[in-house]
Amino acid sequence: MPELPEVETVVRGLRAVLPGRRILTVRLGKVDFIEDPAALERDLPGSRINSVRRHGKFIVAELEASTGSQVSFALLIHLGMTGQIVVGPSEAPVAPHTHVFFALDDGREFRYTDIRRFGKMRILSAGTQEAALGKLGLDPLEATQAEFVAQLRGRRARIKALLLDQRVLRGMGNIYTDESLWRARIHPMRLGANLRDTELRRLHRAVRQVLEEAIRMRGSSVSDYVDSEGQRGSFQQRHRVYQRKGKKCFRGDGLIQRAIVAGRSSYFCPRCQPAPRSRRRISP
DNA sequence: CTTACGGCCTGGGTGC
DNA sequence: TGCACCCAGGCCGTAA
Structure with a gap:
């Protein structure tokens, strides 16, 4: 069950490979854990990943919309109980219960797998980030x-x-x-x-x-x-x-x-x- | 407002 | 072989 240390480990791994990458295409399987699947399909292709960070148990990927537009937004991911993210070769065998595929511009693929689909995924526009994350309490590692x-x-x-x-x-x-x-x-x-x-x-x-x-x-x-x-x-x-x-x-x-x-x-x-x-x- | 609790979502593991 | 049941994290509605 991913809690703070597991999410932190995932984020550190993603931080090593995602920043600077552009998402080329989005493919979705079951979408009942995604707040607005159409928003992912509309906003992510062509966008560039600027950074990845952890906020509590959430993973926040900061994105910039396709070339020049300067519009920034974020992809918010919660792993729930069984969510997993793997970035690897696009030809790698697909694990069961994999429901999100992002083709990246380095030829690799970002995949989200979630057996129980207790995870959550949503797009946050600049204005909604505070509403989504501001309610959360202190980070236990940062709190004095x-x-x-x-x-x-x-x-x-x-x-x-x-x-x-x-x-x-x-x-x-x-x-x-x-x-x-x-x-x-x-x-x-x-x-x-x-x-x-x-x-x-x-x-x-x-x-x-x-x-x-x-x-x-x-x-x-x-x-x-x-x-x-x-x-x-x-x-x-x-x-x-x-x-x-x-x-x-x-x-x-x-x-x-x-x-x-x-x-x-x-x-x-x-x-x-x-x-x-x-x-x-x-x-x- | 704060707290407690039950129910819901899903599917793998367990025990009969 | 089948199958009922438990359990997990977050969230929501309801009651005190």
Whole structure:
């Protein structure tokens, strides 16, 4: 499942091959995950890719319309759960569930494959970019400790839900949320408002460490994630809690538990990550 | 306004 | 062999 480190790895790969390239033709398969397929077919052919960047879990390719016109727009891609982008020779065999093909001016082809089609693709004109991306919260790697703490302090939702909320922090998903909470020794059901500042600072450090290490290891390949060169990541070898239910905690004798928190399966060590005092429903 | 929750989309994996 | 069921991330509607 592509989260921040996987998307960052894909973006770095694309950045090595796409800037300067021109899109010659567009071919589409199933289009139900594309906001406006006709816009892709209309605007992309002849356009030039100026840059590629990551915004949370989104990939943003900045484009310039065909020769001379100077009109700039962007292609926004979200990989969802199973989205993959590969840039390679146009004669390479086509993977199943490949629904987008861009022929590039160096003879290669940009392909988007997405088994479940939970991904999203849309064209952003200059005016709509802020509306599409402005709602997102802090980048967890760019946020200072003070900004991070300020964003979570006083919030009454569970810390797991807050970390997953893209309006609070952009880019965290289920894996890195659980791994960060384990490192910070914070139970996923704790409420933001009940965390001490020292705990929030510890969490900030844990989030940064986990994400940075995961990026160095080119992400986690749990099921089918591969980067733009078709390479798997290796951070799954460093997972301490994710999908380790019943196994021994790396820090002691605790056994990793699984529970649904914020509607997501969550893994944690009940010994290192003490549960909040369960003051349940007080309804009459 | 904030939070919680259920449902929806899709299809591979699992278990019976 | 078949098939019901689970699950994933984001989003939306609804309720408290």
